[in-house]
Amino acid sequence: MTDNALPQPEGLPIVLASGSPRRRELMQQAGYSFDVIAPDPAVECGVCSSESPAELVGRLAFRKAEDVMRRIDSGMIIAADTVAACRGQILGKPVDRDHARQMLTMLAGTDHAVYTGICLWSVPDQKACLDVCCTQLKMEAIDDATIEAYLDSERWVGKAGAFGYQDGNDWLQILSGSASNVVGLPMERLHEMLSRFSETAQPIDVSASPPPIVRIDRPTS
Numbered sequence: 436m437t438d439n440a441l442p443q444p445e446g447l448p449i450v451l452a453s454g455s456p457r458r459r460e461l462m463q464q465a466g467y468s469f470d471v472i473a474p475d476p477a478v479e480c481g482v483c484s485s486e487s488p489a490e491l492v493g494r495l496a497f498r499k500a501e502d503v504m505r506r507i508d509s510g511m512i513i514a515a516d517t518v519a520a521c522r523g524q525i526l527g528k529p530v531d532r533d534h535a536r537q538m539l540t541m542l543a544g545t546d547h548a549v550y551t552g553i554c555l556w557s558v559p560d561q562k563a564c565l566d567v568c569c570t571q572l573k574m575e576a577i578d579d580a581t582i583e584a585y586l587d588s589e590r591w592v593g594k595a596g597a598f599g600y601q602d603g604n605d606w607l608q609i610l611s612g613s614a615s616n617v618v619g620l621p622m623e624r625l626h627e628m629l630s631r632f633s634e635t636a637q638p639i640d641v642s643a644s645p646p647p648i649v650r651i652d653r654p655t656s
């Protein structure tokens with residue numbers, strides 16, 4: 436594999452376990468060849484209030500991969516889950532305009548974080564690895580008129596935290612971490628996980644229901 440070749444561990448076809456158009460665009464822009472199978476939305480039900488943002492996105496990424504694993508005979512599944520976190524609160528996708536307004540009002544003028552859990556799962560040999568990436572951001576103290584204009588754009592729909600970093604708003608800046616991680620897939624980390632899959636993935640006992648979640652050992656590099 437030349438340095439700039441995209442990793443395809445174990446020669447398996449890549450399956451993006453996501454209905455997110457943003458995740459599909461990130462994979463296409465990076466040049467990956469892949470199929471798309473959206474996980475059952477029911478996988479995302481049941482947010483445990485005691486979970487940290489990292490625990491939540493890690494668990495949901497794993498469960499999304501597990502859901503798609505049961506529907507294919509062979510492939511390298513990539514699943515992810517993204518939330519924003521501000522002042523100890525986890526912000527998922529807003530359910531409506533009012534909910535989006537509440538989120539943006541809370542985020543305005545604050546430093547906050549976006550967490551993405553990413554799970555790779557190889558089928559049929561049933562090995563998986565899981566990691567969580569965090570990006571720190573700052574949102575300017577935008578006023579109500581700015582919030583209402585953004586709500587009118589409806590670009591908040593389907594986006595954790597009710598904002599889209601990819602929308603290029605000048606009131607949102609990254610303080611540290613990956614930009615693609617904010618949009619839904621940490622592409623740098625994905626490349627690393629795919630490249631190191633054979634040495635880091637752990638066997639999964641799929642007979643257990645639900646299978647235990649695995650944790651990846653962070654690379655030494």
Ligand SMILES: Cc1cn([C@H]2C[C@H](O)[C@@H](COP(=O)(O)OP(=O)(O)OP(=O)(O)O)O2)c(=O)[nH]c1=O
Nearest residue numbers: 453454455457516517594595599600617618619
């Ligand atoms: C913070 C942020 C999130 N997002 C999107 C990425 C995800 O699509 C969405 C977070 O919701 P998720 O539940 O992670 O993903 P999803 O429901 O869109 O798709 P699936 O579960 O099928 O993979 O928010 C942006 O597009 N831009 C951003 O700046």
